[in-house]
Amino acid sequence: MKNINKNNKQNNLISKIKQFFFSNGWEPLPYQVESWKAFLNGENGIIQVPTGCGKTFAALMGPLSQIEDPKNNKSVQILLITPLKALSRDLKNSIQLAALHFNKEITVEIRNGDTTPYEKKKQLAKPPNILITTPESLSLLLSNKESNNLFKDLSSIIIDEWHELMGSKRGNQCELSLSWLRGNIKNLQIWAMSATIGNIEEAGRAVVGMSAIKPKIISTNIQKEIEIISVLPEEETTFPWSGHLGIRSHSSLLKMLDKNKSTLLFTNTRNQSERWYQCLKFFLPEMEDKIALHHGSMDKEDRKRVEEGVKDGLIKWVVCTSSLDLGVDFQPVDQIVQIGSAKNLARLIQRAGRSAHRPGGKSKIIFMPTNSLELLEISAMRRIIKSGISEEIRLPELSYDVLLQHLISLACGNGFDPKIEKERIKNCWSYRNLKDQDWNWCLDFLEYGGKCLKAYPKYKKIVKEESQNNNENFKYFVKDKSLIRMHKFNIGTITSDKFMNVKYLKGKSLGNLEENFASKLNPGDTFYFAGKMLQFVRIRDMILYVKKSTKKSSLIPAWVGGQMAISDLLCESLRKEIDICNELENYDCLNPELNSLRPILIKQKVLSNIPKRDEFLIEIYKTKDLSNLFVFTLDGKFVNEGIAFLWALRLAKLKQSTFSITANDFGFSLTTAEDYDFSIIKKEADYFLDNKKLEADLENAINFSELTKRRFKNIAQISGLVNQNNPTKTKTSSQLQISSSLFYDVFTKYEEGHLLIKQSHQEVKEYQLENKRISRSLVRLKNLKMLLNEIKTPTPFAFPLLVERLKNTLSNEPIEKRVEKLIKKYSD
């Protein structure tokens, strides 16, 4: 009897949801109905559909239909987590639309970095039914004593764009917050939404936790059709130009674009976006007011104005970075341009998806290569799309910095009992392998500051407080008000270099620049930023004052970070693509990209080889004073960098020399200033491709400490060692300013086995050198036939590496040697 009632109720709710769809003239898709049913059955899981197929309504209607008596709630009932602040506004609008259908009194509110303190306070006093927030703001809420009350009757959590969070430490942060919510609230239902990814089961598991029953996975067979059109170089060239960022070929691109259509031009870096914006404005003066720039370092208000301008149709073209990747639900944009390799398929598809925000709609993207070999990547991507394979996105594992931050958050709020919290955390996918010993280290670190400080009585961060009725049990708290304030200010996992605010003398803010760039400016220097030519006037209190300038300057700030290598999947298909290129002469059905590359490929073949599937190409090129080795593994930039260092070390063991190293996605080069016999690589191939002592060799091969130091910067900020700039308190906090590299030195010197140092090593090996990929790569290369060619002129494959070498090289020298070289010209 009870069951029938339940079924009846469920059917009623589903037909009510359908009514909402019909009243808007929509037809519910099968996967949407499936999602509603699964939710009403009490299940947890993940919904995997391409962008723009109505997944918000798939995930949300179930929870929404269950809100009864919205006016008398004492807690948030539905929590929505979204990766981008910019998404919140649009989400709120569509949720409100749906909520109206069920009950006019349902309230939807946003809580993120842009929410005013007044609103925040109001939300705690009278919680909305539905709260939309970001992982950072959720973390911040957990550090609030009111969090218990705020989420008391929470019934469901929905995570939007989970694939986007998963790839970074924000995913860990989210998992940890979820673990706390799951532990505190009974019968909580959790659903995530994700784009199509290769490891969806893992993604689902991370959402529901290790101990939960298998999460439900809902997918659709909706295939988004994507059309990729490449801008091909006009003149026939046999050299793969590089380093021009594609700007040289702007005219071919402009011919393909319609000035009256709404257009997004995606670039890979902020620097590149500034350059393209400058270029477009110069060549299309009539479009002056209709082109805009949008990147993450620009002022919030300016970005908002651009977003609204696009919505109103006043702005037609926007040059942007990943700042517009997600969200900002503009109505479908008419034209999408990708400038430079998107490096992985998921990103390309996401961006292309902006052009057709309807289920079943066809999306189209124009690809503008910045290096003609990138055309091979596009050709490869097209084949991957056809085959229907998706890319995998991996959550970082055992990030101790994020864990420490989470524990401090809890200690700032309602405190935590280590016994209970440990189990909750080990229930997270990314922390399932957390060892007791490491957990204890974390507690030790927070309570006493680590081994060395144990003797120091004044150290304080978290302190024990015994429970009143049972002194066996205790909880950890942060008691000091200023520590709590500092922690709250620093919450987050996206860290950055020190930034300086850029302002006009009159006070209007333009955005942020890296301090490093600012420190090199002299008064009177002009530079291009936020789409404007500016003259540097002075720096005061971490603010860089500028005025408008009419002088021309080619100086454009660069922002650190954003370096990416092409994905595993793409590497694999790139190798296939190059194999196909061998058939150039008698292959009639070449696609446009390969066809345009034909002269280059033929030249490569004449001068050297195009490696077949079972071959591995190495080239040696000697000039009067340099010996160059070019190795083409086609394994992505970071793997190439790793193997380059490895080989430099192994070469030096056989015959001492120092090498400068350059790497790109195709391969790497080693260069030395003497007559070096590189052919030894073929004779000793087993030695060079040996996998056994890989880790130890890698640590010795590289200025490992430099790399780990750089990684540590981010770890130190997340774990609360280094405080981010507090813009309102630059002066008072100055006595607590210290650079992360000093911490690094001190910990390495005095404290053996420091987990955060260990983590920085691990991160370098895993994400920077990608040692697992290096290892796989060496195994693969071992089974290939090595082609070793002495070449007389640089081949098209080698050319980009040669050009790159002049801009960007690493070296395997010890620090003393580097100092010696640097000061050489100053010593007499």
Added chain:
Amino acid sequence: MKKSSFKFFWEDTLLEMLPSRALFLPETKELLICDIHLGKAEYFQQNGIPLTNNSDKNNFTRIKKIVKKYSPQKLIILGDLFHSKYSIDETLQKKVEDLPELLKTNVELVLGNHDVGCNIKNIKIFDIRNSKNIIFSHEPVKLGDNRTLNICGHYHPKIYIKNKSDKLSFRCFAMDMNKNVLFIPAFGDLTGGYPCKKSFRKWAIVSEEEIIEIKS
């Protein structure tokens, strides 16, 4: 040839810049250091940041070492001997007060902004100190004529040296030639630094034994 010091004349006064982050005036046998920031680690610890505190031991060792080498009549500290008055405990206080006895030399402190509120015996304290044609101060002072040199600390000068493929930063001595101010590098181990102006003359400390002028 490695340069183990750099000699510089201000009028007829010889100044010797040392790679041990000190400035020596042979004529008056005065040894100058600045910005040691003792107790910095403790200050961080009090604020919940676990910075290990073995560095002060090292700072004292290095002070002893240079004093032994140059046997000055006076060790003058140009400010920021301490990081904060809140982080001076009894042990540290005693260690500093025992310094003159231990080093067998006079120790003087020109007060720095971080020293405000500290209370130390056995060490003479000044706001600013004049010596013939040189003014010692923590922060730069306005000079009345162009025959006087101002030697000061406070800035923690650093310099980036780079070539086509590499870049490293070093502590340095820096001289503002227009204003006649010579900045001494920070002595303390736990101190960072700031790049100084292009127009300054600079001498970089490239190792513990070597100093070199960097001409731009």
